[in-house]
Amino acid sequence: MTLRLTLRRLALGLAVLLLGGLLFAWSGLFSVRASSGHWPVTGWFLHWVMQNSVRTDALPVAAPEDLSSPALLARGAGHYATGCAPCHGAPGQPQDPVVRQSLPAPPPLVDEPGDWTPAERFRIVQHGVRYSGMPAWVAPERADEVWAMVAFLQAMPDMPPEEYRRLAYGPQAGGEAQAAGAAGLRGLARDGMADCARCHGPDGRGRDNEAFPVLSGQSETYLAQALTAFAQGRRHSGIMQPPAARTEAAALREIAAHYARQPAFPVPQAADPGLLAEGERIAREGIPAEGVPACLSCHGAAALARNPAYPRLHGQHASYLENQLALWREGQRGGGPFNELMHTIAERLAPDQAKAAAAWFATRREAPEQ
Template identity: 65%
Template sequence: MTLRLTWRRIGIALAALVLGGLLFGWSGLFYVGATGGHWGVTNWFLHWVMQNSVRTYSLLVEEPPDLRDRALLARGAGHYATGCAPCHAAPGEPQNPVVSQSLPAPPDFSRRIDEWDSKEFFRIVQHGVRYSGMPAWPEPGRQDEVWSMVALLEALPSLSPEEYRRLAYGQEAAEFPAGGSAALARLSDPAAPVLADCARCHNRDGLGRDGDAFPIIAGQSETYLVETLRAFAEGRRHSGMMQPPAARAGDEALQAIARHYAAQPRAAAAAAPADAALIEQGERIAREGVVAQQVPACLSCHGDEALRRNLAFPRLDGQHAGYLQRQLEAWQSGVRGGGPRQELMRTVADRLTADQVKAVSAWFAAQGTRQEAASRP
């Protein structure tokens, strides 16, 4: 007997398959527990599809910065310790036994890191992986933050436990017990010492560490610091590194942190040598603006007199030139965000050229050093 295929029979067969699938799903017989695991072929297929997807989409990623930069490593390690180590472990800190029961289980980076290149790592960190528990970066537009994580991941296999803890915790290592379990507890513990959490990166004196890895926040006004921390906590200022700790701290703790750092003595960063012509160009922009580009003088908002009138504006003198440059570039690309005056700053930054951004950043960085020298007997 020959069965003749017709469109009607094909339609009935497809409808039966769909109905059968719906009935099976409705029955609840499909086992969704993580204890069952995947068949070997299923696990292989899912990982193969993921690898191919990452490889393809990583072709769109731009060339990375210098991933050997110590400041990038420090920024990456600071976030990795609380945001990644509970699932992926770290040198000297084993994987949390709870997350090891996930399906699929996250890879243990204290033992190995799969062979991904820099751009593939970037793609995974920036966008996460569906159906695996690997989240996207909280602020995917902050590519500078994502690259810092890539730098840390590439360096992780070669770091000793001591070096990793120094990068991740700085002077606060004693306040943070080693181990993924301890880090996981801090993610949900509202009573964790907030100052110790901040000081991991900014130090208790607010002067930061590891070169220009972290901005100098000592001596900023309490008004500015509170407003900034609230902007991070509420997602108005975009940072995948700062939003989680600011959001979990609570407003009372944020105000206490602001009081602490506002009371710390201001000290200038060690300014990198800069070309005299570049400094001179930056000074003209800071003092006079750029009339042809409708750029006002920076000191009209960030000079001493202006700061006495409006405590919500930040001090820029003595700040790291690299940090100032990155902030202006973030304003230009639209990924920074901030307080209620953010549109004003974004408009000004948009009108600056790349050379002007570098020049004015270098000049402000040099001012703290010059003022300190002038104040010495």
């Protein structure tokens, strides 16, 4: 007897298969136990699919030329210690046996860094991996931060544990809680402060060149507004949102007050005289043809004294200031209640004008008079 394949029979066959599949899933006979592991072929297939997807996703990504600057490594390591090491382990910190029991288990990135190009690592860290527990970056649009993490991942397998500890926890690793205690902080604020001091230092001066913005001497109101914006997800940063979100609001306010009390610390910075002259002109006069007001009308000595929501820019790292202006230009930076003002201004500044203004403010030791 021969069966003729008709459309009707084909549809019927498919419906029976679908129903069978549903019945099997409903019966509970398919095991979701992580402890049983995958069949080797399933494990291979899933990883193959992931590799292909990452490779194609990475095609349009161009890696920055230099991924070895100490600032990038420090930023990457600081976040890795709390955001990634609990799953992947770190130099001198073996992987936790508990996470080894998940399926798929996170690979130990020190011993098995994987054969990825920087662009592929960028995509894995930026978007995470579906069905695997590998999370996406908290602020995927912050490519600058994802590159800092990629820079660190490239360097990590050869990194001695002491160097990792210094990069991730700061030069006085372990001493921050005491430093915070000495500064008169109590309980919760002291614990939160130890986390902040890893990157910003107990005195808010930062470390590793321009890795972290200077907080010392900044106005308390501005610091508190920035921290609330990070904690509530209104200012996007995969590195700063987590520490702000895991610290109690009351502790954040105390820590903001602590950093505001620290003596201001202008960092000596040099720049090309032509660039500085252009920057000074923009700061003092603005760019009337483009509708850009003078920066000093809000960031000069008189305005800073009048309105504590205006941040001091003098003595801040030029690269940090320039990057914040770029984030506003691209519509990616939030902040306190007046941050829309800066969005409008930054949109009207060309990248080289932003660079010039940032460079000039960075070289000022005192709040400039208008």
